[in-house]
Amino acid sequence: MTAHDLLSTYIAERDLDFLFLEEFNCKEEFNCNAPFQKWFWRKTHPDLDSSFPLDCFILNVKAIRSISESGEAYGETDILVDYFVKEPAVRPVRFLVENKIIAPFGDRQIERYRDRSQKYVDKGKCEKCFTVLLAPACYYQNAPFFKKEQKEVFDFIIAYDEILGFLAGLASNEYDLELTNRYIHKTRLLTQAIEKSRRGYVPVNDPVTQEFNVKYYQYVIDQPFGIRVRNPSHQSVPAGDSWFYLHHPNLKKDRDLLKLKLVHKILPKPDRLDLQFTGWGKYDAIVRPKLEPLLEYRMRYVLTKNKHTVMISIPLIPIDMKKSFEEESPKIHAALGEANRIITWLDRNHPHLLAIAKEIKNQEKE
Numbered sequence: 001m002t003a004h005d006l007l008s009t010y011i012a013e014r015d016l017d018f019l020f021l022e023e024f025n026c027k028e029e030f031n032c033n034a035p036f037q038k039w040f041w042r043k044t045h046p047d048l049d050s051s052f053p054l055d056c057f058i059l060n061v062k063a064i065r066s067i068s069e070s071g072e073a074y075g076e077t078d079i080l081v082d083y084f085v086k087e088p089a090v091r092p093v094r095f096l097v098e099n100k101i102i103a104p105f106g107d108r109q110i111e112r113y114r115d116r117s118q119k120y121v122d123k124g125k126c127e128k129c130f131t132v133l134l135a136p137a138c139y140y141q142n143a144p145f146f147k148k149e150q151k152e153v154f155d156f157i158i159a160y161d162e163i164l165g166f167l168a169g170l171a172s173n174e175y176d177l178e179l180t181n182r183y184i185h186k187t188r189l190l191t192q193a194i195e196k197s198r199r200g201y202v203p204v205n206d207p208v209t210q211e212f213n214v215k216y217y218q219y220v221i222d223q224p225f226g227i228r229v230r231n232p233s234h235q236s237v238p239a240g241d242s243w244f245y246l247h248h249p250n251l252k253k254d255r256d257l258l259k260l261k262l263v264h265k266i267l268p269k270p271d272r273l274d275l276q277f278t279g280w281g282k283y284d285a286i287v288r289p290k291l292e293p294l295l296e297y298r299m300r301y302v303l304t305k306n307k308h309t310v311m312i313s314i315p316l317i318p319i320d321m322k323k324s325f326e327e328e329s330p331k332i333h334a335a336l337g338e339a340n341r342i343i344t345w346l347d348r349n350h351p352h353l354l355a356i357a358k359e360i361k362n363q364e365k366e
Contacts, residue, residue, distance in 0.1 A: 011101070011189070011193055012101070013078070013099050013100065013101050015189065016099055016134075016160075016189065017065050017099055019186055019189055020079055020097070020134065021063055021064075021079060023037075024036070024037065024040075024061055025061065025062065025063050037058060037061050038054040038058065041054060041058065041083065042054075043158055043162075044095065044130055044132065044155070044156050057085055057086050057087075058083060058084075058085055059084045059085060059086065059089070060083075061081065061084070062081070062084070063079055063081040064080050065078065065079050066078065067080045077096045077097070077116065079097040080094065080097070081094070081095040082094050082095075082126065083095070088127045090127075091124065091125070091127040093127055093128050093129075093130075094117075094120055094126035094129040094130070095131075095132050096113050096131050096132065097132045097133075098110075098132070098133050098134070099135070100139055101197050102196060102197050102200065110150050110153045110154070110306075111153060111305040114131060114153050116129075117129040117130070117131050130156060131153065131155050131156075132154060132155065132156045132157070132158060133151075133154045133156070133158070134158055134160065134163070135157070135197070136159060136160045136161065136194040136197035136198070137159040138194070139197045140157055140159075150306070153306075160190050161194060164187050164190040164191065164194070167186050167187050167190070168187050170183050171187065205236035205237055206241075208321075209238065209240070209241055210232060210236075210237035211325070212321050212325055213237050213241065214232055214233050215325040216229065216244060216325070216332065217229050217230070217232060217233070219333075220246075223333070225248075225336055225339065225340040225343070226248055226249070227246050227247065227336060227339055227343070228246070228247045229246055229247065230245065240267065242265070242266040243263055243264070243265050243267075244263065244264040244266070245261060245262070245263055246339055247262075248262070248343050251343070251346070253347075254350070254354060256354060256357040256358065257357055259277065259278040259279055260276065261274075261275075261276040261278065262276070262339060262342065262343070263276060264316075264336075264339065266319050267321075269318055270315060270316075270318065271318045272313050272314060272316055273313070273314045273335060273338050273342065274311045274312070274313050274314075275311060275312040275313075275346070276309050276310075277309065277310040277312075279308065279309070280309065280310040281304055281306070281307040282308065283360045283363060286356070286359055286360060287310050287356055287360070288303075290352065290355075291310070291356065294345075294349050294352055295312065296341075299312050299314055299342070299345075300312070300313045300314070300315075301313075312342065314338050314342065316331070316334070316335050318331075319331050319332065319335075
Protein backbone atom coordinates (compact mmCIF):
# COMPACT_ATOMS: atom_id res chain seq x y z
CA MET A 1 0.00 0.00 0.00
CA THR A 2 1.60 3.26 -1.14
CA ALA A 3 1.42 6.56 0.72
CA HIS A 4 -1.20 7.79 -1.78
CA ASP A 5 -3.37 4.75 -1.05
CA LEU A 6 -3.53 5.57 2.65
CA LEU A 7 -6.62 7.39 3.81
CA SER A 8 -4.95 8.21 7.13
CA THR A 9 -1.31 8.02 8.17
CA TYR A 10 -2.46 6.61 11.50
CA ILE A 11 -5.84 4.89 11.31
CA ALA A 12 -7.38 4.35 14.73
CA GLU A 13 -10.32 2.53 16.25
CA ARG A 14 -12.10 5.87 16.55
CA ASP A 15 -12.09 6.18 12.73
CA LEU A 16 -13.81 2.81 12.38
CA ASP A 17 -16.25 3.68 15.18
CA PHE A 18 -17.65 6.45 13.00
CA LEU A 19 -17.75 4.21 9.93
CA PHE A 20 -19.84 1.62 11.79
CA LEU A 21 -21.93 4.33 13.44
CA GLU A 22 -22.92 5.62 10.00
CA GLU A 23 -23.88 2.15 8.79
CA PHE A 24 -26.08 1.50 11.82
CA ASN A 25 -27.80 4.89 11.70
CA CYS A 26 -28.45 5.08 7.97
CA LYS A 27 -32.14 5.01 7.05
CA GLU A 28 -33.58 3.24 4.05
CA GLU A 29 -35.33 6.42 2.90
CA PHE A 30 -31.84 7.95 2.53
CA ASN A 31 -31.04 5.13 0.10
CA CYS A 32 -27.95 4.37 2.17
CA ASN A 33 -27.29 1.23 4.19
CA ALA A 34 -30.40 -0.47 5.46
CA PRO A 35 -28.87 -3.65 3.93
CA PHE A 36 -26.08 -3.46 6.54
CA GLN A 37 -28.62 -3.26 9.36
CA LYS A 38 -30.33 -6.40 8.06
CA TRP A 39 -27.00 -8.17 7.49
CA PHE A 40 -25.87 -7.41 11.05
CA TRP A 41 -29.18 -8.69 12.44
CA ARG A 42 -28.79 -11.97 10.58
CA LYS A 43 -25.14 -12.30 11.74
CA THR A 44 -26.32 -11.99 15.34
CA HIS A 45 -29.33 -14.28 14.82
CA PRO A 46 -27.74 -17.24 13.01
CA ASP A 47 -30.79 -19.48 13.54
CA LEU A 48 -33.10 -17.06 11.71
CA ASP A 49 -34.64 -18.50 8.56
CA SER A 50 -32.92 -16.90 5.55
CA SER A 51 -36.33 -16.33 3.96
CA PHE A 52 -37.64 -14.35 6.94
CA PRO A 53 -38.52 -10.81 5.69
CA LEU A 54 -36.64 -8.19 7.69
CA ASP A 55 -37.90 -5.20 5.69
CA CYS A 56 -41.09 -4.99 7.75
CA PHE A 57 -39.66 -6.58 10.89
CA ILE A 58 -36.98 -3.95 11.64
CA LEU A 59 -38.83 -0.74 12.44
CA ASN A 60 -35.89 1.49 13.35
CA VAL A 61 -32.25 1.37 14.37
CA LYS A 62 -30.50 3.90 16.58
CA ALA A 63 -26.82 3.91 17.44
CA ILE A 64 -24.62 6.15 19.55
CA ARG A 65 -20.89 6.15 20.13
CA SER A 66 -18.85 6.16 23.34
CA ILE A 67 -21.46 5.59 26.00
CA SER A 68 -20.04 5.88 29.52
CA GLU A 69 -22.04 5.09 32.64
CA SER A 70 -20.65 5.23 36.15
CA GLY A 71 -21.33 2.69 38.86
CA GLU A 72 -20.60 -0.95 39.50
CA ALA A 73 -20.58 -3.16 36.38
CA TYR A 74 -20.79 -0.16 34.05
CA GLY A 75 -18.03 1.50 32.03
CA GLU A 76 -17.62 2.58 28.41
CA THR A 77 -19.28 1.00 25.37
CA ASP A 78 -17.73 1.85 21.99
CA ILE A 79 -21.05 1.73 20.11
CA LEU A 80 -24.48 1.10 21.62
CA VAL A 81 -27.02 -0.06 19.03
CA ASP A 82 -30.77 -0.38 19.61
CA TYR A 83 -32.90 -2.31 17.13
CA PHE A 84 -36.61 -1.54 17.40
CA VAL A 85 -38.40 -4.53 15.93
CA LYS A 86 -42.01 -5.70 15.66
CA GLU A 87 -41.59 -8.34 18.34
CA PRO A 88 -41.02 -7.03 20.97
CA ALA A 89 -42.11 -3.54 19.98
CA VAL A 90 -41.96 -1.80 23.39
CA ARG A 91 -38.31 -2.32 24.32
CA PRO A 92 -35.44 -2.55 21.85
CA VAL A 93 -33.01 -5.38 21.28
CA ARG A 94 -29.69 -3.87 22.32
CA PHE A 95 -26.14 -4.56 21.13
CA LEU A 96 -23.04 -3.43 23.02
CA VAL A 97 -20.36 -3.24 20.36
CA GLU A 98 -16.64 -3.24 21.20
CA ASN A 99 -14.37 -2.22 18.33
CA LYS A 100 -10.70 -3.29 18.23
CA ILE A 101 -7.86 -3.04 15.72
CA ILE A 102 -4.68 -3.74 17.69
CA ALA A 103 -5.06 -2.48 21.28
CA PRO A 104 -5.23 -5.09 24.04
CA PHE A 105 -8.18 -5.14 26.39
CA GLY A 106 -7.98 -3.17 29.63
CA ASP A 107 -8.39 -4.63 33.09
CA ARG A 108 -11.84 -6.29 33.27
CA GLN A 109 -12.91 -4.46 30.11
CA ILE A 110 -14.37 -7.59 28.52
CA GLU A 111 -16.13 -8.74 31.67
CA ARG A 112 -17.70 -5.33 32.18
CA TYR A 113 -19.39 -5.65 28.78
CA ARG A 114 -21.12 -8.80 30.00
CA ASP A 115 -22.03 -7.13 33.31
CA ARG A 116 -23.49 -4.09 31.54
CA SER A 117 -25.48 -6.33 29.23
CA GLN A 118 -27.17 -8.02 32.18
CA LYS A 119 -27.74 -4.70 33.96
CA TYR A 120 -29.56 -3.21 30.97
CA VAL A 121 -31.91 -6.19 30.80
CA ASP A 122 -32.48 -6.23 34.58
CA LYS A 123 -33.35 -2.52 34.58
CA GLY A 124 -35.81 -2.94 31.71
CA LYS A 125 -33.88 -0.77 29.25
CA CYS A 126 -34.06 -3.45 26.58
CA GLU A 127 -35.72 -6.79 25.91
CA LYS A 128 -32.44 -8.53 25.15
CA CYS A 129 -28.85 -7.37 25.14
CA PHE A 130 -25.98 -8.91 23.20
CA THR A 131 -22.25 -8.20 23.37
CA VAL A 132 -20.43 -8.01 20.05
CA LEU A 133 -16.75 -7.66 19.15
CA LEU A 134 -15.87 -6.09 15.80
CA ALA A 135 -12.22 -6.71 14.91
CA PRO A 136 -9.95 -7.96 12.12
CA ALA A 137 -9.92 -11.75 11.98
CA CYS A 138 -6.17 -11.78 12.68
CA TYR A 139 -6.81 -9.84 15.91
CA TYR A 140 -9.03 -12.40 17.60
CA GLN A 141 -7.46 -15.46 15.97
CA ASN A 142 -3.79 -14.71 16.63
CA ALA A 143 -3.49 -12.10 19.40
CA PRO A 144 -1.63 -13.77 22.31
CA PHE A 145 -3.34 -11.55 24.88
CA PHE A 146 -6.86 -12.53 23.74
CA LYS A 147 -7.57 -15.79 25.55
CA LYS A 148 -10.22 -18.39 24.75
CA GLU A 149 -12.19 -17.65 27.91
CA GLN A 150 -12.23 -13.94 27.01
CA LYS A 151 -13.58 -14.65 23.53
CA GLU A 152 -16.41 -16.64 25.08
CA VAL A 153 -17.57 -13.58 27.04
CA PHE A 154 -18.77 -12.02 23.77
CA ASP A 155 -22.03 -13.31 22.35
CA PHE A 156 -20.77 -12.69 18.82
CA ILE A 157 -17.48 -11.85 17.10
CA ILE A 158 -17.74 -10.34 13.61
CA ALA A 159 -14.59 -9.85 11.54
CA TYR A 160 -13.75 -6.66 9.68
CA ASP A 161 -12.97 -9.03 6.83
CA GLU A 162 -16.63 -10.13 6.67
CA ILE A 163 -17.85 -6.53 6.74
CA LEU A 164 -15.37 -5.61 4.01
CA GLY A 165 -16.68 -8.45 1.85
CA PHE A 166 -20.28 -7.37 2.43
CA LEU A 167 -19.58 -3.73 1.52
CA ALA A 168 -17.56 -4.77 -1.53
CA GLY A 169 -20.57 -6.83 -2.64
CA LEU A 170 -22.82 -3.79 -2.28
CA ALA A 171 -20.36 -1.73 -4.33
CA SER A 172 -20.35 -4.26 -7.16
CA ASN A 173 -24.16 -4.45 -7.28
CA GLU A 174 -24.91 -0.72 -6.90
CA TYR A 175 -26.01 1.22 -9.97
CA ASP A 176 -25.64 4.63 -8.35
CA LEU A 177 -22.02 5.70 -9.04
CA GLU A 178 -21.85 7.94 -5.96
CA LEU A 179 -22.97 5.13 -3.64
CA THR A 180 -20.56 2.73 -5.32
CA ASN A 181 -17.68 5.11 -4.65
CA ARG A 182 -18.80 5.54 -1.04
CA TYR A 183 -18.77 1.77 -0.50
CA ILE A 184 -15.33 1.51 -2.10
CA HIS A 185 -14.07 4.29 0.18
CA LYS A 186 -15.27 2.33 3.22
CA THR A 187 -13.66 -0.89 2.03
CA ARG A 188 -10.36 0.97 1.72
CA LEU A 189 -10.67 2.12 5.36
CA LEU A 190 -11.36 -1.44 6.48
CA THR A 191 -8.47 -2.78 4.39
CA GLN A 192 -6.07 -0.31 5.97
CA ALA A 193 -7.28 -1.24 9.47
CA ILE A 194 -6.85 -4.96 8.74
CA GLU A 195 -3.32 -4.36 7.46
CA LYS A 196 -2.52 -2.39 10.60
CA SER A 197 -3.76 -5.27 12.75
CA ARG A 198 -1.61 -7.75 10.80
CA ARG A 199 1.49 -5.62 11.36
CA GLY A 200 0.79 -5.61 15.08
CA TYR A 201 0.80 -3.01 17.79
CA VAL A 202 3.33 -0.20 17.39
CA PRO A 203 3.13 2.06 20.44
CA VAL A 204 3.18 5.82 19.92
CA ASN A 205 5.62 7.30 22.38
CA ASP A 206 4.36 9.86 24.88
CA PRO A 207 7.32 11.94 26.17
CA VAL A 208 5.67 12.81 29.50
CA THR A 209 4.81 9.18 30.27
CA GLN A 210 8.23 7.98 29.11
CA GLU A 211 10.02 10.49 31.34
CA PHE A 212 7.98 9.34 34.34
CA ASN A 213 8.74 5.69 33.52
CA VAL A 214 12.47 6.36 33.15
CA LYS A 215 12.60 8.20 36.49
CA TYR A 216 10.60 5.39 38.12
CA TYR A 217 13.17 2.89 36.81
CA GLN A 218 16.09 4.97 38.09
CA TYR A 219 14.41 5.50 41.46
CA VAL A 220 13.87 1.75 41.93
CA ILE A 221 17.56 1.03 41.32
CA ASP A 222 18.54 3.40 44.13
CA GLN A 223 16.33 1.66 46.70
CA PRO A 224 17.70 -1.06 49.03
CA PHE A 225 14.89 -3.55 48.36
CA GLY A 226 16.49 -5.54 45.55
CA ILE A 227 13.48 -4.78 43.33
CA ARG A 228 13.94 -4.09 39.63
CA VAL A 229 11.70 -2.90 36.79
CA ARG A 230 11.99 -2.81 32.98
CA ASN A 231 14.23 -0.05 31.61
CA PRO A 232 12.02 2.07 29.30
CA SER A 233 14.67 4.54 28.13
CA HIS A 234 15.17 2.93 24.70
CA GLN A 235 11.55 1.93 24.08
CA SER A 236 8.37 3.72 23.11
CA VAL A 237 6.13 4.36 26.11
CA PRO A 238 2.54 5.20 25.14
CA ALA A 239 0.32 7.48 27.18
CA GLY A 240 -1.42 5.58 29.95
CA ASP A 241 1.40 3.04 30.36
CA SER A 242 1.13 3.06 34.13
CA TRP A 243 1.50 -0.56 35.27
CA PHE A 244 4.97 -1.37 36.57
CA TYR A 245 5.88 -5.06 36.68
CA LEU A 246 8.30 -5.48 39.57
CA HIS A 247 10.99 -8.15 39.50
CA HIS A 248 12.66 -9.88 42.45
CA PRO A 249 14.40 -13.26 42.91
CA ASN A 250 11.69 -14.39 45.37
CA LEU A 251 9.14 -14.25 42.56
CA LYS A 252 11.05 -16.93 40.63
CA LYS A 253 12.15 -19.04 43.58
CA ASP A 254 10.35 -22.24 42.67
CA ARG A 255 9.27 -23.68 39.31
CA ASP A 256 5.81 -24.48 40.73
CA LEU A 257 5.31 -20.76 41.41
CA LEU A 258 6.73 -19.38 38.16
CA LYS A 259 3.48 -17.60 37.19
CA LEU A 260 3.75 -15.10 40.03
CA LYS A 261 3.59 -11.43 39.04
CA LEU A 262 3.96 -8.38 41.25
CA VAL A 263 2.43 -5.29 39.67
CA HIS A 264 2.31 -1.68 40.85
CA LYS A 265 -0.90 -0.42 39.21
CA ILE A 266 -1.21 3.36 39.11
CA LEU A 267 -4.13 3.54 36.66
CA PRO A 268 -7.00 2.86 36.50
CA LYS A 269 -7.66 4.01 40.04
CA PRO A 270 -7.69 3.02 42.80
CA ASP A 271 -3.91 2.58 42.84
CA ARG A 272 -2.85 -0.75 44.23
CA LEU A 273 -0.12 -3.34 44.47
CA ASP A 274 -1.16 -6.78 43.22
CA LEU A 275 0.64 -10.07 43.75
CA GLN A 276 -0.96 -12.17 41.01
CA PHE A 277 -1.25 -15.97 41.07
CA THR A 278 -2.11 -16.62 37.43
CA GLY A 279 -4.35 -19.63 36.83
CA TRP A 280 -5.26 -20.11 40.49
CA GLY A 281 -8.67 -18.49 40.15
CA LYS A 282 -10.52 -21.57 38.94
CA TYR A 283 -9.32 -23.36 42.09
CA ASP A 284 -10.68 -20.66 44.38
CA ALA A 285 -12.38 -23.30 46.58
CA ILE A 286 -8.95 -24.79 47.31
CA VAL A 287 -6.93 -21.57 47.44
CA ARG A 288 -9.09 -19.17 49.43
CA PRO A 289 -9.40 -21.14 52.73
CA LYS A 290 -5.65 -21.76 52.77
CA LEU A 291 -4.44 -18.36 51.56
CA GLU A 292 -6.72 -15.91 53.36
CA PRO A 293 -5.56 -16.91 56.88
CA LEU A 294 -1.98 -16.08 55.85
CA LEU A 295 -2.76 -12.47 54.90
CA GLU A 296 -1.39 -9.62 56.96
CA TYR A 297 -2.22 -5.96 57.54
CA ARG A 298 -4.02 -4.29 54.57
CA MET A 299 -3.62 -7.39 52.37
CA ARG A 300 -6.83 -8.41 50.62
CA TYR A 301 -7.72 -11.61 48.78
CA VAL A 302 -9.17 -10.82 45.33
CA LEU A 303 -10.56 -13.20 42.72
CA THR A 304 -10.66 -11.63 39.25
CA LYS A 305 -14.04 -11.40 37.56
CA ASN A 306 -13.15 -14.03 34.96
CA LYS A 307 -12.10 -16.33 37.83
CA HIS A 308 -8.72 -16.93 36.24
CA THR A 309 -6.36 -15.17 38.65
CA VAL A 310 -6.10 -14.82 42.42
CA MET A 311 -4.50 -11.61 43.69
CA ILE A 312 -3.23 -10.41 47.02
CA SER A 313 -3.97 -6.72 46.75
CA ILE A 314 -2.75 -3.78 48.85
CA PRO A 315 -4.34 -0.32 48.34
CA LEU A 316 -1.90 2.52 47.72
CA ILE A 317 -1.87 6.31 47.90
CA PRO A 318 -2.93 7.57 44.41
CA ILE A 319 -0.10 8.84 42.22
CA ASP A 320 -0.61 11.57 39.61
CA MET A 321 1.71 10.88 36.67
CA LYS A 322 0.99 14.35 35.25
CA LYS A 323 2.78 15.93 38.17
CA SER A 324 6.56 16.01 38.50
CA PHE A 325 8.14 12.73 39.52
CA GLU A 326 9.95 14.45 42.37
CA GLU A 327 6.64 15.63 43.81
CA GLU A 328 5.17 12.12 43.65
CA SER A 329 8.32 10.22 44.74
CA PRO A 330 7.29 9.87 48.44
CA LYS A 331 4.20 7.94 47.31
CA ILE A 332 6.33 5.75 45.06
CA HIS A 333 8.70 5.11 47.96
CA ALA A 334 5.72 4.02 50.06
CA ALA A 335 4.54 1.72 47.25
CA LEU A 336 7.98 0.10 46.97
CA GLY A 337 7.99 -0.34 50.75
CA GLU A 338 4.73 -2.27 50.44
CA ALA A 339 6.25 -4.28 47.59
CA ASN A 340 9.18 -5.18 49.82
CA ARG A 341 6.73 -6.19 52.55
CA ILE A 342 4.84 -8.51 50.23
CA ILE A 343 8.08 -10.02 48.92
CA THR A 344 9.14 -10.71 52.53
CA TRP A 345 5.70 -12.21 53.16
CA LEU A 346 6.13 -14.37 50.06
CA ASP A 347 9.45 -15.71 51.30
CA ARG A 348 8.08 -16.39 54.79
CA ASN A 349 5.04 -18.24 53.45
CA HIS A 350 6.80 -20.04 50.63
CA PRO A 351 6.16 -23.55 52.08
CA HIS A 352 2.42 -22.85 52.39
CA LEU A 353 2.21 -21.45 48.85
CA LEU A 354 4.15 -24.40 47.49
CA ALA A 355 1.71 -26.78 49.19
CA ILE A 356 -1.23 -24.95 47.56
CA ALA A 357 0.49 -25.08 44.16
CA LYS A 358 1.05 -28.82 44.46
CA GLU A 359 -2.56 -29.42 45.50
CA ILE A 360 -3.68 -27.49 42.41
CA LYS A 361 -1.31 -29.55 40.28
CA ASN A 362 -2.79 -32.78 41.65
CA GLN A 363 -6.29 -31.44 40.98
CA GLU A 364 -5.36 -30.73 37.36
CA LYS A 365 -4.24 -34.32 36.89
CA GLU A 366 -7.58 -35.72 38.00
